[in-house]
Amino acid sequence: xxxxTQPTSMDCAEGRAANLPCNHSTISGNEYVYWYRQIxxxxxxxxxxxxxxxxxxxxxxxxITEDRKSSTLILPHATLRDTAVYYCIVVYTVTGANNxxxxxxxxxxxxx
Amino acid sequence: xxGVTQSPTHLIKTRGQQVTLRCSSQSGHNTVSWYQQALGxxxxxxxxxxxxxENGRGNFPPRFSGLQFPNYSSELNVNAxxxxxxxxxLCASSxxxxxxxxExxxxxxxxxxxx
Numbered sequence: 769x770x771x772x773t774q775p776t777s778m779d780c781a782e783g784r785a786a787n788l789p790c791n792h793s794t795i796s797g798n799e800y801v802y803w804y805r806q807i808x809x810x811x812x813x814x815x816x817x818x819x820x821x822x823x824x825x826x827x828x829x830x831x832i833t834e835d836r837k838s839s840t841l842i843l844p845h846a847t848l849r850d851t852a853v854y855y856c857i858v859v860y861t862v863t864g865a866n867n868x869x870x871x872x873x874x875x876x877x878x879x880x
Numbered sequence: 881x882x883g884v885t886q887s888p889t890h891l892i893k894t895r896g897q898q899v900t901l902r903c904s905s906q907s908g909h910n911t912v913s914w915y916q917q918a919l920g921x922x923x924x925x926x927x928x929x930x931x932x933x934e935n936g937r938g939n940f941p942p943r944f945s946g947l948q949f950p951n952y953s954s955e956l957n958v959n960a961x962x963x964x965x966x967x968x969x970l971c972a973s974s975x976x977x978x979x980x981x982x983e984x985x986x987x988x989x990x991x992x993x994x995x
Contacts, residue, residue: 800981811882811970811986812923819981855922859982866974866982867936868913870922 772856777875780850786843788874790856793837800859801832802868803841805852812855812870815841846878882906884973884987892993898959901990905952905973911935912954913984914946917968929954930976958992966994 773791780786792801802817816823816830818839823830829842843850855873859866883906893899905912911930915923925938929948943959952973958965968991972984 802983809968809989809991811884811972811988813882814983814985817981817983866976866984867925867928867938868915868923868972868984869925870915872922 771869772858772871774854774856774871774874776872777877779877779879780843780846782848782878782880783845786841786846786850786876786878788841788843788854788856788876789838790840791838792856792858795836795858797836801830801836801839802857802859803828803830804855804857804868804870805850806855806873807849807852815854817859846876848878848880850876851878852876882985882987884971884985886969886971886987886990888990889988890991890993892995893961894995895961895963897961897994898957899961899992901956901958901969901971901992903954903956903971903973903987905954905971906985907952909952909973909975909985911974911976911982912948913972913974914954914956915970915972916940916965917970917989918964919967923970926956961994963994966992968992 803815804812832839853873913928914926917923927937948954968989972986974984
């Protein structure tokens with residue numbers, strides 16, 4: 769199963785773009801990259817996912833490199849409410865189940 | 881709000897007891913997954929149920945078991961509780977589309993404390 773590597777923590781100024789990197793060098797061709805975030809002991813919140821192409825939704829953009837070995841989550845205009853632990857996850861399947869393997873994530877702190 | 885609810889919010893048990901945690905999935909979601917999150921760690925996959933049958937299991941012993949019902953509700957049962965079972969237990973529901981292309985929506989969790 770593919771694993772991910774993320775920085776332990778990052779800071780971002782309020783109103784600026786937050787760029788969260790993730791390495792997943794052992795990803796397989798049919799494995800998706802997902803991003804979730806968790807705000808202080810609440811349930812994780814789905815942000816975005818992608819396979820090969822870059823993706824954008826109302827929350828964020830996901831940029832996946834051409835070799836798929838790394839990706840970047842972009843929050844275009846960070847607010848204080850974006851302070852959370854962000855998990856980059858490669859989804860692997862075990863007997864048909866889509867398992868989310870959460871690592872330790874990146875703790876993003878948005879600074880006023 | 882994800883539309884996924886869990887009960888109870890908090891629970892205190894003693895070692896050796898049994899516990900049942902409950903989850904109500906989003907309407908129409910046919911898949912539910914359960915995760916255990918110890919303090920300071922990321923969630924760990926316990927198992928997944930698809931159309932009322934176990935569809936995959938993480939590295940958890942058989943004393944962790946589950947049920948999924950036709951009305952989009954599900955249960956996580958843990959027998960012979962141990963101190964290390966103290967954690968936040970999360971359920972997540974999804975629609976089980978193409979393998980891998982299936983976002984999961986999490987409930988708020990149940991905080992279990994084993995004394």
